[in-house]
Amino acid sequence: MTIQASAPPSTKSQALRSYDVADFPALTGLEEEWRFTPLKRLRGLVGDDQTATGAVRHSHGDLPEGVTVERIDTGDARVGSVLTPVDRISALAYGGAADALLLAVAADTVVDAPVTVRVTGDGAEQLAFGHTFVEVGRFAEVTVVLEHTGSTTLADNVEVAVADGAKLTLVTVADWAADAVQAQHLKVRLGRDARVSHVQVTLGGDLVRQYTSVEYTDRGGEAELYGLYFADSGQHLEHRQLVDHTVPDCRSHVGYRGALQGDDAHTVWVGDVLIRAEATGTDTYEINRNLLLSDGARADSVPNLEIETGEIAGAGHASATGRFDDEQLFYLMARGIPEAEARRLVVRGFFAEMINKIPVEELRERLGEAIEARLTRAGA
Numbered sequence: 114m115t116i117q118a119s120a121p122p123s124t125k126s127q128a129l130r131s132y133d134v135a136d137f138p139a140l141t142g143l144e145e146e147w148r149f150t151p152l153k154r155l156r157g158l159v160g161d162d163q164t165a166t167g168a169v170r171h172s173h174g175d176l177p178e179g180v181t182v183e184r185i186d187t188g189d190a191r192v193g194s195v196l197t198p199v200d201r202i203s204a205l206a207y208g209g210a211a212d213a214l215l216l217a218v219a220a221d222t223v224v225d226a227p228v229t230v231r232v233t234g235d236g237a238e239q240l241a242f243g244h245t246f247v248e249v250g251r252f253a254e255v256t257v258v259l260e261h262t263g264s265t266t267l268a269d270n271v272e273v274a275v276a277d278g279a280k281l282t283l284v285t286v287a288d289w290a291a292d293a294v295q296a297q298h299l300k301v302r303l304g305r306d307a308r309v310s311h312v313q314v315t316l317g318g319d320l321v322r323q324y325t326s327v328e329y330t331d332r333g334g335e336a337e338l339y340g341l342y343f344a345d346s347g348q349h350l351e352h353r354q355l356v357d358h359t360v361p362d363c364r365s366h367v368g369y370r371g372a373l374q375g376d377d378a379h380t381v382w383v384g385d386v387l388i389r390a391e392a393t394g395t396d397t398y399e400i401n402r403n404l405l406l407s408d409g410a411r412a413d414s415v416p417n418l419e420i421e422t423g424e425i426a427g428a429g430h431a432s433a434t435g436r437f438d439d440e441q442l443f444y445l446m447a448r449g450i451p452e453a454e455a456r457r458l459v460v461r462g463f464f465a466e467m468i469n470k471i472p473v474e475e476l477r478e479r480l481g482e483a484i485e486a487r488l489t490r491a492g493a
Contacts, residue, residue: 130198133208134204134207139159149413150349151320154319155294155320156266156294157240157266163205165211165241167236167239168241169235170233171233177225180217185214194272195274195301199298202268202296210244210270212244213245216245217250218255220250220276222253223254228256231261232260234293237264238266239265239266249273250279251277251279253276254281255282257284258476259271264292264293268296270300271300272300272302273309282309282472283309284314285311287315293317293321294319298324301327303331303334304330305334308335309335309337311338313341319348320349321351326356328357329359329392332362337366338354340371340382341370341468347376349381350371350379351380351381355385355386356397356399358387358388358395359392360392365395365397365398365399366398370467371401371412372403372463373403374405379412380412381412382401384399384415385417385419386418388428393425394424394425397428398427399416399431400416400430400431401431405435406436417430442456442459457485460484
């Protein structure tokens with residue numbers, strides 16, 4: 114199935130969408146959506162031979178009542194019901210996945226403890242495709258953590274369906290080994306008065322490119338998208354969002370923060386918010402902040418708003434990239450704190466708001482320690 118406008122697309126919503134990889138032209142790097150991405154580092158995801166040679170392993174602990182995790186056939190009606198690929202690699206993952214992982218939360222289920230699923234790669238030279246479907250029933254409430262570790266070259270899709278009145282906190286952690294590559298499309302569909310809070314953490318990997326999109330199906334939907342990323346020397350970490358407001362009286366907030374250190378550390382953030390003519394009463398805001406910790410690092414930040422109606426509650430965007438605040442350093446050092454420790458305190462403070470969005474204490478502590486270790490290694 115292919116969805117394409119007859120005229121050249123004037124908005125993000127009119128771009129080509131298809132489940133068939135053949136409908137997308139080969140990537141050249143000249144495309145607007147790929148101009149920041151070093152295609153050569155995507156390995157087999159853009160090569161001539163795109164046959165899966167490996168797979169990723171999934172594991173989880175004990176599941177609370179009302180929550181199930183199982184493998185389902187890609188012919189299941191749910192697969193592809195939320196997400197239609199918008200680029201060649203997403204379509205490649207859709208067609209290449211042998212099956213899908215389904216995490217389902219029954220209607221009216223309130224889960225107190227987080228549900229954690231771990232995704233582990235078995236080798237950077239192994240080309241793998243993945244598909245995950247998260248289904249949250251009516252009026253259910255749950256926190257789901259998807260952790261990614263190990264080495265791989267992975268193209269994967271994640272579909273998230275949040276039914277009417279349900280609340281989902283979704284934490285995705287990309288803590289890959291240094292040689293891993295991932296290109297991911299994550300799509301959220303919200304029902305009436307449904308709410309999602311997504312916290313996206315990206316620390317590991319050689320190249321990680323994550324595209325997140327949100328769709329509203331009825332009034333009262335709320336989406337909060339938060340991100341925390343830390344690029345070290347040579348890493349390329351890229352995050353893109355498309356929040357598509359198609360119905361009245363919905364809300365979105367996007368807030369991403371990143372730090373970079375070392376030669377050729379590169380981050381990309383592109384935030385697209387579309388408010389359609391029929392989406393009256395929309396309230397939206399997006400902001401990206403980047404902190405450069407050393408010379409040789411580069412952060413690209415591109416916020417975009419497309420507004421087709423004047424009847425909105427509010428809309429805005431902002432972006433800032435800079436180095437340490439000298440006044441903050443001076444304040445701390447004037448109170449006897451050594452410069453290296455003062456710099457670490459500034460970085461921890463910079464990330465604190467995002468880390469505190471994660472409702473899992475053990476994970477918050479682990480991420481704080483990982484950031485601290487990076488700063489210590491760099492002598493920040």
